[in-house]
Amino acid sequence: MRIPKHIGIIPDGNRRWAKENGMKKEEGYDYGLMPGLRLLREARKYGIEEITYYGFTVDNCKRPKEQLIAFSKACVDAVKMIENEDVSLLVIGNTKSSAFPTELLPYTHRVDNNEKIKVNFLVNYGWKWDLENGLCSKEISRIDMIIRWGGMCRLSGFLPVQSVYSDIYIIRELWPDFQEEQLKGALEWYQKQDVTLGG
């Protein structure tokens, strides 16, 4: 099996999931934590070397304040949870804005360890911020496959440079409904894509 070295994860659908389950929109984010952990553990089994999670963006910060508080807290909790998983962590985002959670400042420089799976979180990330400052995300490598939950087929500003050649796989189910089988499905689909890198 041809395994992508680096997968990007767009965990969309937390708010729709909350509404469908009779909760307030902002209550959905917490249900995205365990899926993130389970996906990491599953990806590790396949030998995937790097994962980048789309946490939240500068654009997202235009949402109502209660959502902002909730997704920011969920990102902090996710990083602290995954820190215990024997990974090489990196948080990338605009640290100069007040929307960046100060709890995550210690994670903005990678402690390199080639034996460990790399896990990157985009937190208060902005594609404009990234590009206009000489590629702030340059420590993040090219992405082979992007998996997006929640049915939309778009990048929503996710790492434009690292995504130029990525195969994009869309899962209709919402992110809190993550199942290990979905990653398997994505990898099976990936077998049928040829890697040309634009050539």
Next chain:
Amino acid sequence: MRIPKHIGIIPDGNRRWAKENGMKKEEGYDYGLMPGLRLLREARKYGIEEITYYGFTVDNCKRPKEQLIAFSKACVDAVKMIENEDVSLLVIGNTKSSAFPTELLPYTHRVDNNEKIKVNFLVNYGWKWDLENGLCSKEISRIDMIIRWGGMCRLSGFLPVQSVYSDIYIIRELWPDFQEEQLKGALEWYQKQDVTLGG
């Protein structure tokens, strides 16, 4: 009907189509010309205001020479054909490299005319070239929907900045098999996507 202002066209599959039809790979490009013209005429009926065609890229130039000659000629022919369609034309690409067809140099500055549909061709385009020179493509506006023929779900270096929020619609059929119904299908699908611009 909610009509995208600007659509991007990735006309993939010419070489596969040629092989399937018993021709040499490089013979497929010519069969992509009429589809381009028919798509333009159909898009105009819907009131689409801008179309960007992915011609060929710097990456593509690594292909065998007979293919390079063929897709370069097809791009020149396409531009000259579409010039007669009462459009506001623009060709964007790295004009400083020898792979840029000199016949297209006169089209690299737009003669603006707000009443006409804008048609952009990317010719000898490179995403790195674009980004590293302060966005060479800045005259091209944000893209609402990208339609890709040939079944792959990826951008292959297509205008990374203008594509950050684009909805991407994939058509399984190869580009020379273009049918007007496919554009209709894309627009119907587009109705079901909500425009959040990352928010």
